[in-house]
Amino acid sequence: MTRRRRKLSEEERDLWDQVRRTADPMHPERKPIVNEAEWLPEPVRKTPKVPLEDVPTPPQLEHFTIGMKAKKGKHKLGQHLTPAIEDEVAGAPLNMHKKTHTQMKRGKLVPDARIDLHGMTLAQAHPALVAFVMRNHAAGHRLVLVITGKGKVKETDSPIPERTGALRHQVPMWLQMSPIAHMVLQVRQAHLRHGGGGAYYVYLRRAR
Structure with a gap:
């Protein structure tokens, strides 16, 4: 980028x-440049300072101390960060088959x-579920019921949402994992007569 040049003042000239006059030319054979000092780079202009009274004031945060509860907004308290397990299933x-599925959902x-x-603990429940599914698939059974319980609701003041019912959330994931994923055709929440939100229908594929 080329800077703009300005004329010299009388004192500068x-x-x-x-x-x-006191300098010796490096190449005396060359012709002197006419008006070589007529132009010099124009000094860079500095951005003018903004008066303090013109600087916008940042928004003030409300006073907050440890132990205070946040004000209720439009969001729902206790809402999960990810979809509920019922919605995912x-x-x-x-x-x-759609007709069989409708009959299953209606109990x-x-x-x-x-x-x-x-x-059961998660360490106990996982192998028990795997063995149960493999045994019933080998026997040619199609519909089995897995009871997990709904889980206990914990009283907590933590701002981070916590899920209840570890087994209720883990079982659908386990059913999609090896070595039983290929045996499971469908997973749905059970009807109220079979446990509702605390149980799952697991519809198995036909054994080959």
């Missing part, structure tokens, strides 16, 4: 002439077998 693609199908994981 006189000073330049004195310097030029209900929103899964339909893989089974009109009787499960061939059931397992109650309620009260």
